[in-house]
Amino acid sequence: MNHCFDRQAIAQMNKFQRANFINSLSGFKSANLIGSKGTNGVPNLALISSVFHVGANPPLIGMIMRPHTVVRDTLQNIKDTGYYTINHVHADIAAHAHQCSARYTPEQNEFIETGLSEQYSGGFAAPFVAESRVKLAVEVREIQVLQINQTELVIGEIMSVLTENGYVNSDGYVDIEMAGSVAVSGLDSYHRAQRIDRFSYAQPDTSLTSIWKAQS
């Protein structure tokens, strides 16, 4: 252990360094494209790396959004319509996804601007990303402003899940590595995943076993 960055060292970084630094510290992040549609009918696509699990029953998923940044149209669409999609980013569309974080105008459609394809399914109001291999239809349930920094926590309920065959194991596990889903670190680094192992349910005084090699 060779280096300590204290509060003062962090405060003295320039804005871009600090954003990169702090964004790296939570560990690997999910990479998801949020599809929505405005009351003006314009589809919107935003790259979000703060999607996280909230609960399994009911199936709830959360994300943090900064209201005055490039995601403002997405946040407004969710508030106006109540519906959005969450689409996993895989390696082949990582550059397209990153391009979605450019500051397009509300009238511009990020699908067209970045070369991704709109998909509609099951009468759901918000657009999916056709190229994605794991896609969620989500209905908003709760939005709260975090008083500490005025970001907004958006929690939605998963209404349906679209995925290609072969990714969902019999135990319910979705093999998102096989689906090519990527992880993000910091502001701009994209990573493939390579499984180390799947471990058995942990219990005191019991040794872990691999449940991956056993299956494969």
Add this chain to the structure above:
Amino acid sequence: MNHCFDRQAIAQMNKFQRANFINSLSGFKSANLIGSKGTNGVPNLALISSVFHVGANPPLIGMIMRPHTVVRDTLQNIKDTGYYTINHVHADIAAHAHQCSARYTPEQNEFIETGLSEQYSGGFAAPFVAESRVKLAVEVREIQVLQINQTELVIGEIMSVLTENGYVNSDGYVDIEMAGSVAVSGLDSYHRAQRIDRFSYAQPDTSLTSIWKAQS
């Protein structure tokens, strides 16, 4: 696109399948060990896969905790003392980290039970994991109960960061892939990361360039 799991299909899964399934859908998750110490003096270590970035200035980091599960001691310690550490899990300690999710009694010390080492630094009250390569000292700032499912959102401010030399780039990016930090999917799958690329800041009508190959 070959399969659609609707609300009914999700509701009909058994509890373990649904937990596995829904936990896989947010995408890759961070793997962090939360170090804390109770008012009884017993150190505690919990594996959390829901740590996420909240903001860079001030440097804020959040996590979701279920109050009646194996993390209840950690949550109580944070409420009682206000201090905790967040320690990245790397491949060599992934099995030790997973074992921390076993339901030990409040009197048991997960460091001892799982073979990880306590480390204290800079007078900070909570224990770090010596083996970890990226460690954060965190002071709690806000805890709120999410009414929708009674989980608790814990937000803390990063007070200092301990890391080995060589992981922090000049632009502030912490190379957590080089540090060996792992990603989690579902309930029990651990993954190494392999960089695809680092992309330049996205702007409308400007092509992305690689800022990784340029550096290396």
